[in-house]
Amino acid sequence: ANSATSKKVVLVTGGTGLVGSALRYVIENEPVGSPYGRQDHEEWVFLSSKECDLRDIEQTRKVFQKYSPDKVIHLAAKVGGLFANMSSQHTFLRDNLLMNDSVLQISHEVGVSKVVSCLSTCVFPDKVTYPLTEDKIHIGPPHSSNFGYSHAKRLIDVQNHAYHDQFGNQFTSVIPTNVFGPGDNYELHTAHVIPGLIHKCHMAKKNNTAFVVFGSGRPLRQFIYSRDLAKLFLWVLREYKDIDPVILSVAEHDEVTIKEVAEAIVEAMGFTGPVEYDTSKADGQYRKPASNDKLTRLMKESGSADFEFTPFKTALKDSVDWFLANYENGAR
Ligand code: NDP
Numbered sequence: 001a002n003s004a005t006s007k008k009v010v011l012v013t014g015g016t017g018l019v020g021s022a023l024r025y026v027i028e029n030e031p032v033g034s035p036y037g038r039q040d041h042e043e044w045v046f047l048s049s050k051e052c053d054l055r056d057i058e059q060t061r062k063v064f065q066k067y068s069p070d071k072v073i074h075l076a077a078k079v080g081g082l083f084a085n086m087s088s089q090h091t092f093l094r095d096n097l098l099m100n101d102s103v104l105q106i107s108h109e110v111g112v113s114k115v116v117s118c119l120s121t122c123v124f125p126d127k128v129t130y131p132l133t134e135d136k137i138h139i140g141p142p143h144s145s146n147f148g149y150s151h152a153k154r155l156i157d158v159q160n161h162a163y164h165d166q167f168g169n170q171f172t173s174v175i176p177t178n179v180f181g182p183g184d185n186y187e188l189h190t191a192h193v194i195p196g197l198i199h200k201c202h203m204a205k206k207n208n209t210a211f212v213v214f215g216s217g218r219p220l221r222q223f224i225y226s227r228d229l230a231k232l233f234l235w236v237l238r239e240y241k242d243i244d245p246v247i248l249s250v251a252e253h254d255e256v257t258i259k260e261v262a263e264a265i266v267e268a269m270g271f272t273g274p275v276e277y278d279t280s281k282a283d284g285q286y287r288k289p290a291s292n293d294k295l296t297r298l299m300k301e302s303g304s305a306d307f308e309f310t311p312f313k314t315a316l317k318d319s320v321d322w323f324l325a326n327y328e329n330g331a332r
Contacts, residue, residue, distance in 0.1 A: 007043040009067050010237070013054060013103055014075030015046025019118070019176075021183040022226035023073065023233060035304065036231040045069070049076070055095055060102035064110050073233060074103045074117040078149070081190045085146035093148030100156050108169055115171040116236050119157065119245055121290055123150040123175075131252055131291040134175070134245050157245055164243045174236055177249040177290055181226025181315065182322035194223065194261060194316070198323050201265045210274040211266065214281035217259030222249050222290060225315035231307070232295070239302040249292045250309050264313050268320040 014020045027044050030037035038044060045067050052063040054076050078095035085092055100117065107115050124132050125140030137157060142150035156173050163169035180194040188199055197213065204211040232248045240246060262275060299305055 006041060008041050008070035009043050009045055010071045010073065011064070011067055011069035012044065012046045012073045012075060013099075014077060016048040017075060018179060018181060018184050018226055019229060019233075020046055020075050022181055022230040023075075025182075026227055026230040026234070036234050047076070054102050055098040057098075057102040057105065060106045061109070064106045064112075068110065069107075070113055071237060072103065072107050072112050072115045073237065074100070074115055076103070077118065077153075080149075081192075082145055084190070085149055089146075089148035091148070092146065093152050096149060096152030097155065100152065100159065104156075104159050104163060104171060107171070108163055108167060113170060114237065115160075115169075116233065116240075117156045117160070117171070117173040119153045119173050119175045121175055121177050121247075121249075121288070122146060123153045130287070131289040132247065133291050134247055134294055137175075137245070160243050170243075172236070172240060172243050173245040174233065175245050175247045175249075175290070176229050177222040177224050177247070179224055179226050179229055181319055182326075183226075184319065184323075186323055186327050193221070193258065194265075194319065195323070197262055197265050198269075198320055199327070201262075201269050201271050202323065202327075204273055205269060205271045208273065210276045211262070211271060212276045212278050213258065213262045214278050215258065215283040216279050217257060217262060217277045219258050219283050219285065220255040220287040220289070221258070221261075222252070222255050223261075223312065224249055225310045225312075225318075227318075228309050228315070235299065235302075235304055235307070239304065240298065246294050246298070247290050247292055248295060249290045251292055251296075252289045254309070254312075255287060255289060256312055260312075261316075264316045265320065267313070268317045 012020050012023055024046050026036055027038050032038050033040055052059045054060050076099055078092055121132060123142055124137060126143040127140055128136055137154060160171040160173060163171050184195040185191050186195045186199045201211045229248055266275060299307055
């Protein structure tokens, strides 16, 4: 479709999700030609499952023939919370296997020059020494609660190496830590911790009740703002040469406690009621830090050492503002 012009298409699967919509935002808002903006010769296409069910290799072939992508960012995945994973291991395994296989195989067939796919820190072994580093993914079984999802994701790395070994394809992957931002899933029963707490604080404010945070508030986590992650994806797309994955995260010393998250939400919401910690609820793991040493070393080597993460409170305020402006208008 684009052979008549010199435009090179970058196709984003999962273009409607949390990370995909952040990529779209960055591409549309950074100046054209700047390090994190659209390059002049690029045309970006953001795919939704409505346009193509990537579990179906024929539909995938058609959509790739339509756009003739030069590069692919593969974000589409079947993702879900603990309960959904535990009750449907086979669905999480198979849907992700099929999607990943279609995207990589068709990218290979049509000669895509680079694919960047997405793993997750929850694919690391259950028994592992911290901090997590890129070389530890395959050294032991993942946690049993989401083994279907985890094994499908780990296989992306295996596939990337097999395509590279046999055919020389530049297929690689990244490992983000906990992502949050505008357009997140704010449904109370399935939301991750930040969007879940934003929604709960909003309810507490509306109903004049206490804002109840599950657990002690002491566990530490590394959160990455979706729009920072989007910029790092652009760096990987343009500068990263390895087949092995790279962790995309804030530094280990930039972990925040759940209590700090709750307090930042209270401030951003202007909530003045009581905040309670329900210690009858489980805390989960105290910390599970990931190292971003490989990322910072390689960014420095490529001359991109000036990358700055958005301050946590600023990013959180953007997310709260998005929630307030959109959620009650029927956003996801
Ligand atoms: P979302 O759940 O927000 O979005 C998922 C995307 O995948 C949507 O665009 C959806 O399309 C698409 N999709 C799902 N099923 C299909 C299908 N059968 N065919 C085609 N497209 C499909 O995910 P995130 O943006 O949060 O995650 C993006 C990537 O990052 C995923 O690979 C995820 O595993 C990974 N990740 C996410 C983390 C997080 O904290 N959110 C942390 C670490 C990794 P539609 O909406 O149109 O149905």
